[in-house]
Amino acid sequence: MAMSDELRAIQERVEQGLAKARTLEALEQVRVASLGKKGSLTAIMRSMGRLPKEERPAMGQLANTVRANVEAAIGQRREQLAKAALEARISAEVADVTLPGRRLSHGTEHLISQIREEIEDIFVGLGYTVEDGPFVETTYYNFTALNAPEDHPSRSAQDTFYVVDNASKGKESHALGESDVLLRTQTSGVQVHVMEEKRPPIYMICPGTVFRPDTADANHLPQFTQVEGLVVDEGITFGDLKGTLDHLCREIFGQDRATRYRPHFFPFTEPSCEVDVSCGVCGGVGCRFCKNTGWLEILGCGMVDPNVFGYVGIDSERYSGFAFGIGVERVAALRYDLPDLRMLMTGDMRFLGQF
Numbered sequence: 086m087a088m089s090d091e092l093r094a095i096q097e098r099v100e101q102g103l104a105k106a107r108t109l110e111a112l113e114q115v116r117v118a119s120l121g122k123k124g125s126l127t128a129i130m131r132s133m134g135r136l137p138k139e140e141r142p143a144m145g146q147l148a149n150t151v152r153a154n155v156e157a158a159i160g161q162r163r164e165q166l167a168k169a170a171l172e173a174r175i176s177a178e179v180a181d182v183t184l185p186g187r188r189l190s191h192g193t194e195h196l197i198s199q200i201r202e203e204i205e206d207i208f209v210g211l212g213y214t215v216e217d218g219p220f221v222e223t224t225y226y227n228f229t230a231l232n233a234p235e236d237h238p239s240r241s242a243q244d245t246f247y248v249v250d251n252a253s254k255g256k257e258s259h260a261l262g263e264s265d266v267l268l269r270t271q272t273s274g275v276q277v278h279v280m281e282e283k284r285p286p287i288y289m290i291c292p293g294t295v296f297r298p299d300t301a302d303a304n305h306l307p308q309f310t311q312v313e314g315l316v317v318d319e320g321i322t323f324g325d326l327k328g329t330l331d332h333l334c335r336e337i338f339g340q341d342r343a344t345r346y347r348p349h350f351f352p353f354t355e356p357s358c359e360v361d362v363s364c365g366v367c368g369g370v371g372c373r374f375c376k377n378t379g380w381l382e383i384l385g386c387g388m389v390d391p392n393v394f395g396y397v398g399i400d401s402e403r404y405s406g407f408a409f410g411i412g413v414e415r416v417a418a419l420r421y422d423l424p425d426l427r428m429l430m431t432g433d434m435r436f437l438g439q440f
């Protein structure tokens with residue numbers, strides 16, 4: 086084939102190749118095949134020297150024209166493909182400005198904290214102080230000074246998490262039940278701490294966590310929250326206890342709720358009671374929620390035993406007082422008809438977010 090025909094054929098092939106090229110990669114292949122180091126056009130340009138002298142100018146000119154055409158065609162197609170690629174990307178990555186924004190959800194306090202604070206507010210309104218106490222206690226504060234005898238069942242290893250202190254560790258005689266350090270089983274020990282530090286009049290509550298080796302089930306948690314209360318002053322009677330706790334029950338559960346004081350035993354109070362509030366589900370007639378009794382038990386209370394005053398050096402001839410302990414999780418369960426206390430501990434936002 087004559088060189089001029091060859092040159093025209095190359096240009097045609099490039100034009101066909103470009104028309105077929107759908108991507109910048111395909112276009113690059115066409116370019117390399119013609120203008121690359123081993124490309125067809127490059128090869129012809131190199132062979133130009135072998136032409137007879139008189140043919141060279143005309144053929145050289147033609148070759149240059151073909152190369153310019155090929156370069157222009159490739160450049161044009163590259164622009165087209167790049168623009169198409171950009172447009173495809175833009176339409177694929179399009180941002181829908183009409184979509185609603187991402188909302189940050191407001192946190193709420195955990196239900197247990199809400200009820201604890203509600204109880205705090207009720208008592209702060211009555212002039213009480215809010216005290217704090219240690220989670221890790223000695224048997225003296227948790228039991229002995231609260232008049233709980235050595236053989237009281239709540240002292241047993243089944244009812245109490247004892248902590249082995251390093252000093253007694255390894256001693257042959259040491260068994261868990263003989264440790265005198267423990268995770269407090271009740272907030273009542275704070276009564277002793279406060280009476281050691283303050284002289285009457287004392288009007289205080291102490292909210293806090295307590296621990297018992299119970300397996301978690303619908304009605305038990307190994308860790309839960311109590312609010313302890315203590316009043317010590319001159320002339321305090323059972324009437325003061327009843328008036329105060331009736332006020333508390335109505336503030337928490339509603340003004341229409343009745344209360345009932347049932348005799349009970351606690352080592353540190355005498356006499357002692359458990360307090361029931363009338364069932365809010367049936368109004369006191371009896372239903373499944375209150376096990377057909379019409380009543381729901383909500384707290385323990387009583388008049389401070391003179392023996393407890395003896396441990397902290399308060400004159401029981403001059404002063405008297407009352408104490409009480411409320412389970413916060415239990416108040417939550419009764420107020421919201423919760424079927425299972427464990428719902429309070431699982432951190433499921435579908436449940437907790439309702440409060």
Ligand code: DAH
Nearest residue numbers: 271354385386387408409410
């Ligand atoms: N500490 C008791 C308990 O954990 C609750 C209690 C009962 C506290 C009577 C008191 C009280 O202060 O007077 O079961």
